[in-house]
Amino acid sequence: MALRDVAIVGLHATEQARRLPHRTALDLAQEAVFGAIADAGLRPADVDGVAADWPGPGGTVDESASWSRSLGRSLNWVGEGMLDTAGARGVMKAAAAIAAGLCDVAVVGGGLSGRFGGRGPVGVAVAEVEFVDVWGAYSIPLFALVAQGYIRRFGTTPEQLATVAATIRNNGSSNPEAMMYGKGPYTVDDILASPLVATPFHLLDVCITGEGGGAVVLTSLERARDLPHQPVAVLGAGMEFAGNHGMPPLDYRTVGRLGAAAAQRAFGAAGVTARDADVLALYDPNSFELLRQLEVIGLCGEGEGGAFVDDGHIALDGRYPTNPEGGCLSYSWNGTQHMTLKVAEAVRQIRGTAVHQVPGAEVAVVANAGSGTRHYEVVVLGKA
Amino acid sequence: MTRSTPTPSELSVEFWSAAAKHRLLVPYCGGCGIRYFPPERLCPGCGEPGWHYVESTGTGRVVAHTVVHRALSPDFATPFVLATVEVDGEWTMLTNIVDCDPDQVAVGLPVRVRFLDCEGGALPCFAPESSAGSPPDRTGQRP
Numbered sequence: 426m427a428l429r430d431v432a433i434v435g436l437h438a439t440e441q442a443r444r445l446p447h448r449t450a451l452d453l454a455q456e457a458v459f460g461a462i463a464d465a466g467l468r469p470a471d472v473d474g475v476a477a478d479w480p481g482p483g484g485t486v487d488e489s490a491s492w493s494r495s496l497g498r499s500l501n502w503v504g505e506g507m508l509d510t511a512g513a514r515g516v517m518k519a520a521a522a523i524a525a526g527l528c529d530v531a532v533v534g535g536g537l538s539g540r541f542g543g544r545g546p547v548g549v550a551v552a553e554v555e556f557v558d559v560w561g562a563y564s565i566p567l568f569a570l571v572a573q574g575y576i577r578r579f580g581t582t583p584e585q586l587a588t589v590a591a592t593i594r595n596n597g598s599s600n601p602e603a604m605m606y607g608k609g610p611y612t613v614d615d616i617l618a619s620p621l622v623a624t625p626f627h628l629l630d631v632c633i634t635g636e637g638g639g640a641v642v643l644t645s646l647e648r649a650r651d652l653p654h655q656p657v658a659v660l661g662a663g664m665e666f667a668g669n670h671g672m673p674p675l676d677y678r679t680v681g682r683l684g685a686a687a688a689q690r691a692f693g694a695a696g697v698t699a700r701d702a703d704v705l706a707l708y709d710p711n712s713f714e715l716l717r718q719l720e721v722i723g724l725c726g727e728g729e730g731g732a733f734v735d736d737g738h739i740a741l742d743g744r745y746p747t748n749p750e751g752g753c754l755s756y757s758w759n760g761t762q763h764m765t766l767k768v769a770e771a772v773r774q775i776r777g778t779a780v781h782q783v784p785g786a787e788v789a790v791v792a793n794a795g796s797g798t799r800h801y802e803v804v805v806l807g808k809a
Numbered sequence: 810m811t812r813s814t815p816t817p818s819e820l821s822v823e824f825w826s827a828a829a830k831h832r833l834l835v836p837y838c839g840g841c842g843i844r845y846f847p848p849e850r851l852c853p854g855c856g857e858p859g860w861h862y863v864e865s866t867g868t869g870r871v872v873a874h875t876v877v878h879r880a881l882s883p884d885f886a887t888p889f890v891l892a893t894v895e896v897d898g899e900w901t902m903l904t905n906i907v908d909c910d911p912d913q914v915a916v917g918l919p920v921r922v923r924f925l926d927c928e929g930g931a932l933p934c935f936a937p938e939s940s941a942g943s944p945p946d947r948t949g950q951r952p
């Protein structure tokens with residue numbers, strides 16, 4: 426069995442909000458996991474592989490095997506640790522485990538509450554790495570260092586970055602599931618008029634912060650044929666690391682093209698190129714990082730991202746609708762499971778059940794992380 | 810507002826104790842002849858553990874910078890400049906550019922280390938080479 430013989434068959438997104446004081450992390454994670462299993466038309470005891478957040482109480486915190494008792498069975502495979510329980514990375518590792526015969530049905534996901542919510546208006550993560558926080562660095566300024574070098578080299582305008590932010594935020598404005606539903610719509614001028622966070626980023630250029638959960642279920646394509654939903658195959662995948670997460674220092678010279686090699690491997694395995702994609706679910710911690718990814722996945726040349734978005738390609742009615750649900754800028758950023766929600770959105774698009782449905786979507790690209798974090802994971806999903 | 814130095818690791822304890830005395834040290838590998846940062850047990854150039862700290866010239870150039878207007882902690886007065894600085898023409902570190910108008914900072918700006926005394930020691934920041942101030946060998950003497 427190869428990666429492409431594995432399919433995503435179930436998904437669940439919990440409510441996403443700036444704060445969910447009535448929910449615990451475990452409650453969100455369990456809703457996500459059991460919801461995704463039910464969506465797949467499976468029973469909890471069918472799941473023998475788990476890469477899912479276990480926040481406690483009960484079990485052992487961060488140990489995926491803690492799910493064994495809730496699922497009512499022993500497990501044949503687990504994944505855990507940073508981001509192995511979420512998004513493109515979680516999905517490709519679970520798919521690899523199924524392809525290798527280590528397990529039959531795997532669930533990837535989880536949820537968070539009480540940690541990031543209420544911390545402030547924007548999504549931030551501080552790398553627990555020495556020589557970072559003593560200088561006042563956190564995720565937004567770290568990405569900003571890379572962005573500044575890019576802008577200096579290619580002359581990208583503030584309006585072009587703001588176009589990215591406005592486009593994606595406006596997708597979320599009209600998505601009832603989005604944290605920022607009903608806010609906006611935003612013009613380029615609105616983005617530029619919001620206060621600066623770290624040059625070149627304005628408040629509306631960077632992702633929101635909040636709480637919520639999500640999960641997806643994978644199994645072999647063969648088994649997927651008997652399940653209720655249109656199977657979505659994991660056509661190809663790749664990951665790339667330029668050192669450890671948050672390792673200082675950062676600048677465009679060293680991490681500017683991070684992900685290009687991973688994307689090339691993913692598309693190579695999938696037998697398609699970025700130009701075959703019908704919809705994109707790219708990581709959008711800020712406007713620049715999304716622009717950069719349009720280039721590294723191969724939709725346009727290095728430095729051409731600004732002109733590419735000027736041409737309207739990433740809009741809902743463009744050639745490559747990007748983050749139709751509103752992405753991390755508007756739909757959800759909740760710690761890590763917003764990455765799983767990007768997979769869920771891509772699967773919904775291919776099933777034909779998305780809120781902002783791209784007509785006839787068959788191929789989707791889902792990516793996590795980016796230059797400011799020194800790691801990148803990308804999966805190519807397709808109608809099976 | 811109080812900034813502080815980190816709890817050092819066994820790799821960085823010498824770096825931070827020197828910084829407290831206003832001396833900028835950097836790992837140097839005698840095996841392959843490179844300076845690198847941050848410290849690692851095995852040299853990223855050759856994979857050998859036989860490195861030691863040497864004194865940096867404390868001079869460099871801004872490679873990348875951002876003006877931070879929102880700090881995560883009230884210990885930071887905004888706006889402040891976060892920058893990647895190439896030091897000794899060879900190794901790079903994350904730092905702050907201080908003692909100047911943030912708008913004055915540009916890529917290529919020559920800078921010199923300027924220690925910021927704080928709780929637990931001192932933080933090596935950098936200031937424009939042209940700005941008034943004493944070189945690190947004199948600021949090295951603590952009052």
Ligand SMILES: [Zn+2]
Pocket residue numbers: 838839840841842843852853854855856857
């Ligand atoms: Zn060496």
